[in-house]
Amino acid sequence: MPKATRTKKIKLKSKPIVSPEIHMNNSVTFRLQASGVAQAGICGSWMGSDGWNLPEKKMKKGKDGVWEYKTGILPGDLHTYFFTVDGVRVVDPLNAHAIRDVSSLSSVFLIDADIAVYYKVQNVPHGTVVKRWYTSSGVENYRRISIYTPPGYEKSGKNFAVLYLLHGMGGDEESWLESGRLAQVMDNLIAEEKCKPIIVVMPNGNVAQEAAPGFSSEGFIRPSFVLPNTMDGTFEASFSDILKFVEENYRVIKSKKGRAIAGLSMGGYHTANISRYYANTFDYMGLFSPALNNKPERHPSAIAYQNIEERLKQQKKNGYRLFWISVGEEESPLLINGIYDYKDRMDQIGMSYHFQETEEGHTWSNWRKNLVDFVQLIF
Amino acid sequence: MPKATRTKKIKLKSKPIVSPEIHMNNSVTFRLQASGVAQAGICGSWMGSDGWNLPEKKMKKGKDGVWEYKTGILPGDLHTYFFTVDGVRVVDPLNAHAIRDVSSLSSVFLIDADIAVYYKVQNVPHGTVVKRWYTSSGVENYRRISIYTPPGYEKSGKNFAVLYLLHGMGGDEESWLESGRLAQVMDNLIAEEKCKPIIVVMPNGNVAQEAAPGFSSEGFIRPSFVLPNTMDGTFEASFSDILKFVEENYRVIKSKKGRAIAGLSMGGYHTANISRYYANTFDYMGLFSPALNNKPERHPSAIAYQNIEERLKQQKKNGYRLFWISVGEEESPLLINGIYDYKDRMDQIGMSYHFQETEEGHTWSNWRKNLVDFVQLIF
Numbered sequence: 001m002p003k004a005t006r007t008k009k010i011k012l013k014s015k016p017i018v019s020p021e022i023h024m025n026n027s028v029t030f031r032l033q034a035s036g037v038a039q040a041g042i043c044g045s046w047m048g049s050d051g052w053n054l055p056e057k058k059m060k061k062g063k064d065g066v067w068e069y070k071t072g073i074l075p076g077d078l079h080t081y082f083f084t085v086d087g088v089r090v091v092d093p094l095n096a097h098a099i100r101d102v103s104s105l106s107s108v109f110l111i112d113a114d115i116a117v118y119y120k121v122q123n124v125p126h127g128t129v130v131k132r133w134y135t136s137s138g139v140e141n142y143r144r145i146s147i148y149t150p151p152g153y154e155k156s157g158k159n160f161a162v163l164y165l166l167h168g169m170g171g172d173e174e175s176w177l178e179s180g181r182l183a184q185v186m187d188n189l190i191a192e193e194k195c196k197p198i199i200v201v202m203p204n205g206n207v208a209q210e211a212a213p214g215f216s217s218e219g220f221i222r223p224s225f226v227l228p229n230t231m232d233g234t235f236e237a238s239f240s241d242i243l244k245f246v247e248e249n250y251r252v253i254k255s256k257k258g259r260a261i262a263g264l265s266m267g268g269y270h271t272a273n274i275s276r277y278y279a280n281t282f283d284y285m286g287l288f289s290p291a292l293n294n295k296p297e298r299h300p301s302a303i304a305y306q307n308i309e310e311r312l313k314q315q316k317k318n319g320y321r322l323f324w325i326s327v328g329e330e331e332s333p334l335l336i337n338g339i340y341d342y343k344d345r346m347d348q349i350g351m352s353y354h355f356q357e358t359e360e361g362h363t364w365s366n367w368r369k370n371l372v373d374f375v376q377l378i379f
Numbered sequence: 380m381p382k383a384t385r386t387k388k389i390k391l392k393s394k395p396i397v398s399p400e401i402h403m404n405n406s407v408t409f410r411l412q413a414s415g416v417a418q419a420g421i422c423g424s425w426m427g428s429d430g431w432n433l434p435e436k437k438m439k440k441g442k443d444g445v446w447e448y449k450t451g452i453l454p455g456d457l458h459t460y461f462f463t464v465d466g467v468r469v470v471d472p473l474n475a476h477a478i479r480d481v482s483s484l485s486s487v488f489l490i491d492a493d494i495a496v497y498y499k500v501q502n503v504p505h506g507t508v509v510k511r512w513y514t515s516s517g518v519e520n521y522r523r524i525s526i527y528t529p530p531g532y533e534k535s536g537k538n539f540a541v542l543y544l545l546h547g548m549g550g551d552e553e554s555w556l557e558s559g560r561l562a563q564v565m566d567n568l569i570a571e572e573k574c575k576p577i578i579v580v581m582p583n584g585n586v587a588q589e590a591a592p593g594f595s596s597e598g599f600i601r602p603s604f605v606l607p608n609t610m611d612g613t614f615e616a617s618f619s620d621i622l623k624f625v626e627e628n629y630r631v632i633k634s635k636k637g638r639a640i641a642g643l644s645m646g647g648y649h650t651a652n653i654s655r656y657y658a659n660t661f662d663y664m665g666l667f668s669p670a671l672n673n674k675p676e677r678h679p680s681a682i683a684y685q686n687i688e689e690r691l692k693q694q695k696k697n698g699y700r701l702f703w704i705s706v707g708e709e710e711s712p713l714l715i716n717g718i719y720d721y722k723d724r725m726d727q728i729g730m731s732y733h734f735q736e737t738e739e740g741h742t743w744s745n746w747r748k749n750l751v752d753f754v755q756l757i758f
């Protein structure tokens with residue numbers, strides 16, 4: 001090294017404050033520059049495992065007015081979190097990436113280890129994500145729908161299989177793309193040839209909504225967890241509008257062997273009902289933490305909920321390739337009992353299914369894993 | 380009314396705290412439930428008009444621990460704002476809707492009066508919004524692009540005109556859809572037959588990025604305002620990749636009369652350069668607050684920046700229908716001078732243009748208006 005540079009004093013720049021900082025070992029440090037704040041805390045999706053309750057952890061104030069919290073080693077996942085600043089829930093001001101889940105925003109980061117390598121945008125061919133509108137005569141509405149087409153769909157002359165993928169209560173046509181990492185999971189599994197290149201259709205299962213909050217003519221409304229007519233059979237009865245729209249507008253296999261349907265929580269309930277009502281339509285069913293504690297019998301006038309036993313027998317008789325049910329071991333007993341009731345019904349008529357218990361509870365962490373598992377088994 | 384109900388005491392529910400509350404006269408009240416906070420403030424896009432500086436207004440604490448701030452009557456617009464909680468910048472915890480602009484999130488609401496009725500999702504037919512990827516040999520990258528197709532495109536056998544719409548520095552292929560309300564503006568103007576049903580193509584103009592932050596293999600990175608190679612001619616030289624992709628994949632008019640190009644700030648600079656370099660390609664140019672203070676001459680080796688005078692003369696000679704330039708009266712003198720320099724160049728060779736001065740400065744408020752004006756004049 002020449003003398004001149006060797007003797008030159010190196011000017012140290014003050015390091016910019018980073019949050020979240022993901023360390024080599026997948027522990028994470030969060031920072032909040034807030035010298036005027038008396039108390040700061042953090043709630044992260046990794047802190048609770050039932051999907052409902054998160055403890056708040058205190059952040060610690062440093063001399064420089066920067067509050068910090070460091071986690072242990074985190075599992076590979078899409079993690080969400082928020083801070084509390086003197087009791088006010090806020091997203092991390094240093095993190096530009098947030099996801100809306102029902103009516104709240106949470107900051108987000110990815111630990112791309114284990115199964116979560118599939119949640120990352122990798123250097124592989126990417127499918128196309130489309131947001132468009134269809135007319136649903138069944139619910140007298142012009143409705144928004146999200147559709148993923150696999151890499152090569154546009155230039156291929158082939159017909160593709162379709163997975164209809166349904167959201168849970170408080171969700172909408174954005175949920176599987178945002179919280180579910182649908183496009184990344186599909187791109188990556190297709191690139192590894194672990195999943196067929198298929199189309200994934202994500203409708204809005206809330207018939208009271210024409211579109212996700214912010215995308216409808218209601219404007220930037222405050223989203224509600226509970227909406228009218230979500231589990232009264234209206235969505236299920238009108239599902240033929242969606243099938244018709246997809247089969248008229250996309251190059252798809254127009255028979256049972258080319259159709260799968262899956263959903264989480266309320267979407268799992270919808271999946272059970274739709275696949276039973278349209279009893280010869282789907283070869284593959286995926287029920288992720290299905291909210292089968294809701295009983296169709298409560299709405300006796302709903303056309304999609306009539307003759308349950310007969311339709312279930314018909315579904316069995318017509319045949320299918322996979323009926324896949326998963327549930328987290330920390331789910332509510334109510335939900336677990338609902339699933340066992342439906343399994344009993346299936347057992348009574350000798351209907352086959354795959355049943356899988358996972359760790360944790362009613363969480364996106366589970367549903368993303370369910371998706372990765374399920375799409376490798378279909379078509 | 381039967382006596383029994385008449386004598387029944389009506390139980391008053393405590394009113395939920397709402398923020399933002401938009402009043403009948405388009406004034407707005409913001410609320411923040413934060414009893415443990417010593418100071419709360421608000422910065423709103425309507426408070427500053429140059430696009431760079433926003434004063435902070437103090438919120439006032441009520442007896443119930445709810446801080447409030449009430450505006451005067453606000454103009455129709457998509458407004459953004461954030462709170463400060465003991466000095467920490469946060470989005471409104473009661474508002475689920477936020478937009479990322481460069482590296483920060485801001486809460487958002489719409490006053491749907493005046494021109495902003497075009498920014499609202501109205502009950503009109505909606506176009507389709509597509510996010511897909513194309514291969515750019517020019518920048519050796521697989522790159523993400525946003526495309527709007529008008530209502531009826533899918534079922535029509537016709538060829539459509541295309542507007543190529545470019546973002547500014549710190550922006551990406553999401554910006555015109557998020558901050559620019561592109562899909563809503565197009566849907567509404569097309570429904571009123573004030574604009575032709577056209578395709579709008581929104582590429583990512585940062586050649587150092589394959590996609591918007593969060594959508595690329597870089598993961599959930601902190602977005603930068605300044606990126607390498609944004610105004611060195613690389614994007615302009617590789618623009619033929621985008622033209623090729625669009626014309627191979629969409630039913631479009633493949634001649635000058637079917638092509639327009641427009642952009643804001645850096646995108647206005649790109650528009651000037653692209654339309655000059657591809658001198659017989661576009662019939663309509665829109666430069667919204669163009670950053671023409673950047674001089675192509677600084678990059679003499681850039682192929683798209685060579686022979687500026689000759690190419691400009693060629694662009695004139697080839698003919699075009701509209702060269703539209705707008706600038707806010709409160710823009711920086713540097714930017715305004717850059718525009719006057721380019722106008723001088725055009726004047727010297729007798730090139731015609733439309734020049735429009737607007738209120739305010741370097742703001743999305745201006746660019747949304749520019750868009751509404753410009754798309755009514757093309758095709």
